Amino acid sequence: MKTYILLGMALLSAHLSFSQTNNAEVFLQIEDRGNFTVYLDNELIGSSKGRFRFYDVDNTSPSLTILQGNRRIFNGRINVRPEQRLVLTYTLRSGLKTIKELKIYRNGQYALNDFDNYTSSYNTGVVPPTIPNGNTGNQFNTLLLLVKKEPFDDGKIKLIQAYTVNSYLSTAQVAILLKNFSQDDKKLFLAKSLAPIISDLQNYYTLKEEFTFLSSKDEFLIFLNDSKSSGRKRGMSATTFEQLKQSVKREAFDDDKTKVIQASIQNSVPSTIQIGELLKLYSFEDKALVCAKMAYNFVSDQQRYFTLKDIFKFRSNQDSLLEFLGQK
Known part of the structure; x- marks a missing residue:
């Protein structure tokens, strides 16, 4: 067995x-x-x-x-x-x-x-992972050239979808492609449709920066939160965490910081220490507490989560976190 x-x-x-x-x-x-x-x-x-x-x-x-x-x-x-x-x-x-x-x-x-x-x-029947047709840099450059020549967003989408039938894309490659679109709704449609073939889904939340309107950014993050991967997730690497930390720093409002963090941790498992570092970036403790409670189910070391109480200065927030954990 x-x-x-x-x-x-x-x-x-x-x-x-x-x-x-x-x-x-x-x-x-x-x-x-x-x-x-x-x-x-x-x-x-x-x-x-x-x-x-x-x-x-x-x-x-x-x-x-x-x-x-x-x-x-x-x-x-x-x-x-x-x-x-x-x-x-x-x-x-x-x-x-x-x-x-x-x-x-x-x-x-x-x-x-x-x-x-x-x-x-x-003889296990499990073969090594491969990328169909290789998705080499030359192939992507050919796609990018064709996308730039296509005058209409709908035509660009058809080109990209045809390409991805046999090739995967990285988050960085999708970001490059989105820069060639003029309408946020078309960007949003394409970004959502490409999610299943992204090689580094843990970084996909960063595409929110490619949208012009705040409503589009929010809709994209909500989409990621609702479509989390069902597969085994990997721990959040130092590189991925640093990228997330910088993204959170760029957000002016605490609620937006939480949206970014929530979207990121759907596909990459953070540690308690990493969540603690992110909570320190909040302006208001009550907003940080909301994020801490949200992130609990995603961390790799829940047995250490009680240590986050020291992030909070107010006793009421410390008690609220511990009461929350006591009910788990």
């Missing part, structure tokens, strides 16, 4: 990570008994069974942190190789050790079992 669960997860990962064919995996076995929490960069996994699995690792030198309860027992960087699974073991006595390095794909298929070995004949 575990093998079937793994293969289902692998297939889902292949579908969601089509633009990241060189990603690695990091699996960790903790031999000691107890409840442990493990961070790999900003992604968190908790377990009382001692096995921790991280998929889609795109950093070749991620930071690994192991907590026993609230006590940090290990912190350091590890080296991973693209398209390989790094299998580690940890004990309080011996520390961290590498057990195996396994190739994720063999014979053009996902070749691994649920932890530390290959499947029989490597």
